[in-house]
Amino acid sequence: MSRTVYVNGDYVAEADAKISVFDRGFLFADGVYEVTSVLDGKLIDYDGHATRLQRSLDELEMAAPMPMEELLEVHREMVRLNNIDEGLVYLQITRGNPGDRDFAYPPADTKPSLVLFTQSKPGLSSNAAAEKGLSVISAPDMRWGRRDIKTVQLLYPSMAKMLAKAAGADDAWMVEDGFVTEGSSNNAYIVKGNTIVTRHLGNEILAGITRAAVLRFARESQMKVEERSFTVDEAKDADEAFVTSATTFVTPVVSIDGEQIGDGKQGSVAARLREIYIEESRKAAV
Structure with missing residues (x-):
């Protein structure tokens, strides 16, 4: 139709x-x-x-x-x-x-x-994709310098997505000056101990709407949050990792560059934040 x-x-x-x-x-x-x-x-x-x-x-x-x-x-x-x-x-x-x-x-x-x-997108809120998790590769961030503006200049993110597919992965985390900026179409996070780490806002990344909501819910749930840069090696050594966006909500990342993150499964922090996000978003939807 x-x-x-x-x-x-x-x-x-x-x-x-x-x-x-x-x-x-x-x-x-x-x-x-x-x-x-x-x-x-x-x-x-x-x-x-x-x-x-x-x-x-x-x-x-x-x-x-x-x-x-x-x-x-x-x-x-x-x-x-x-x-x-x-x-x-x-x-x-x-x-x-x-x-x-x-x-x-x-x-x-x-x-x-x-x-x-x-x-x-029937099943958008289901946990099927979340339970499986995503595999990502690292790729050089070669986008323009004003990524904080949500423009339609999406050719390089598309190229990064294709690099990931060619490598047998689901997505790419882009890296600049040794630090992860964000995914091809999402914000990136790692969890170490009891701390959620995600890159601070600036011209280098988009201020995700889902990002803002998830970080608010995390703090309200007494989770510790650090907004700072992190490296690919930190991601590989993390207990868990995840991404957020309007299309993925909160979805775990289970490997990067072929190396397993944590136990290679959806972590408890990502699972809980996804649950909270969907529940609270439904209540406030217009």
Whole structure:
């Protein structure tokens, strides 16, 4: 069955969705995006995604196509039209179509382009993937320097994901100056003793919405958290490791570069945080 997608004010069948070849998102990756999870037909942490979206737009001096409250209603309508129980809503805003290709930003009154689509993911909240865990490899972090802005410049993360697949692994943890930055599409964590360690915020990583929620829940549960850089060797020596994102929630990492982490199974910290995250997110969903 064809999905309904949203394109610049219209809800249309995906086969009829069109964007100009001169759109700057297509020509320059001049755009930002957000992915919001859906559980039980409701949006998870929409306010967090909206706040980060506005920050990304501000950092790029890009106009918002509509107020965030109206954007919420578009998300809800997309969930309704596509009958999404568990899944995702993808949103993308670009600087729009100024009429011709030019490296310089177009005039400020150029209308931005707004696109949304949904992905149905039955079993998104199940523990099957979590119980199995992920294998990761380390890869050099060769992305641009403003990873704190959630742009659509995702070619290198895609390359890193393919490096992982070629190595028989699930994902890649990117490394810069000897320290892990983040996964190809997630934030990275290790657990040593009773301490959760994850890289501090800065231009080097994205401020994950799931990351913020999980760290808050961890502290509320009296778990010790250190926000600092860690090395691949530290990860190999950790008791457990995991990733967080809107699409993985909290998922354990059981090996890195072919070396087992801990006992090679889902650890108690990751398991508990996943349980708390899903439970609390369902309560607060809109």
